[in-house]
Amino acid sequence: MIERFGKHFLTLLRTVADDPDMPLDRVPILDVEEVRRQLEVLNPLPTPRTRQTVVDMFRTAVQRNPRASAVSFAGATLSYQALDRQTDVLAASLRDRGVMRDVCVGICLERSIDMVAAVLATLKAGGAYVPMDPSYPAERLAAMVEDSRASFVIIASHETLNASDLPRSTSILTYEELIDAAGSIDPPKTPFMCDADALAYVIFTSGSTGRPKGVAMPHCALANLIEWQLDRKTFRPEARVLQYSSLSFDVSFQELFSTWASGGHLCLISDSDRRDPRRLLDALDSQRIERLFLRMSRCGSCRRCSSDAARTEVVARGDYGGRATSSGRYVARLLQVVGPRFARQSVRPVETHVVTAHLLEGEPTFWPDLPPIGTPIRNNQAFILDAHRAPLPEGVPGELYLAASTSPAATLVARI
DSSP states (O other): OHHHHHHHHHHHHHHHHHOTTSOGGGOOOOOHHHHHIIIIISSOOOOOOOOOOHHHHHHHHHHHOTTSEEEEETTEEEEHHHHHHHHHHHHHHHHHTTOOTTOEEEEEOOSSHHHHHHHHHHHHTTOEEEEOOTTSOHHHHHHHHHHHTOSEEEESSTTSOOGGGSOTTOEEEEHHHHHHHHTTSOOOSSOOOOOTTSEEEEEEOOOTTSSOOEEEEEHHHHHHHHHHHHHHOOSOTTOEEEEOSOTTSTHHHHHHHHHHHTTOEEEEOOHHHHHSHHHHHHHHHHTTOOEEEEEHHHHHHHTTOOOOOOOOEEEEEOOOSTTGGGHHHHHHHHHHHHOOSEEEEEEOOTTTSOOEEEEEESOGGGSOSSOOOOEEOTTEEEEEEOTTSOBOOTTOOOEEEEEEOSSSSOEEEEEO
16 A cells, blocks of 8 residues: 555655646546556456347347246246247337337236236247336336336226326336237237347336436346356255335346356236245245345344245345445344355436446355445446546545446446
């Protein structure tokens, strides 16, 4: 550290000698080597971006093991082949109504196999899904439809939404209507196509700091995330994964598609079970769950329960706010209950989905209360910058800038 301080001082002296009129807050102190380390070593150059979509990944899993269980809920199970056929039918019905590339489709369904099938069918049709929680107030649902310019909303029954509350350009469709209408449509002779730059979803923020805003995410960024997760090999490819998160929370995308891309079994539970810590842990046990995506703060509500749950990998989302000082302790206590000895902490503002990750291993008792945010995942970058967006030395606080390199040019996507 002292050696770095000396280099910083020399760099400062050289700069002010060359340009005495430079404002002090703009005088750089990092030498060329330190800047190179931040730009290239800590943030490796992007790899060739994937041209796959998450639909391509799902189809590969279908071809690999068509009879394997893809999803289950309340005693009903669909194989990969059955889910593929059902969603092809739904996608054909959506395409017949005009759903195509970048057309937004609201999904306003309760937790069920129908809900996840509607998501996959929308993507197969080339559209982008907009999760809409049926428990939200009608005014918020209407605002989400208006902001996303959703052309269609899929509901369970016409009692869910009032058409008069929505823009005239939006059509309301029930899930059963789509299934019934598909019977008169000739089966598609070629796979439904969408490309890596097409829109995959529009997910709205909580609105805790004002009006909720919709965040649009393309297939390429999400496929990059799923490929990175599969490369980690921290879980069995055919693992049983709990679909725990609300569809309106972006983690649900990982639950669905990292599971299906690996040939795993997606296990859904009811809202009442997921909200009760005791019943949640019972579900981990009874359904032999091997992977669970969970918010740090949610780990805290489970920590006092006991269970003989199967070995479960916890993929934790860090809550960097009021709970930051105790987030690691929450995860450690939960893992002492459910049995595993590793977790993956990630930083995931909704604008970027996942950008950095850190693997926690060994005895949870010795994990830090505030785990590090880790390093950027493939094709993403993270920088600590000053008020003028210049790199800062190690250990100097600043603002965290996140960039995604999955678009043709690296794009600044969030500032924390």
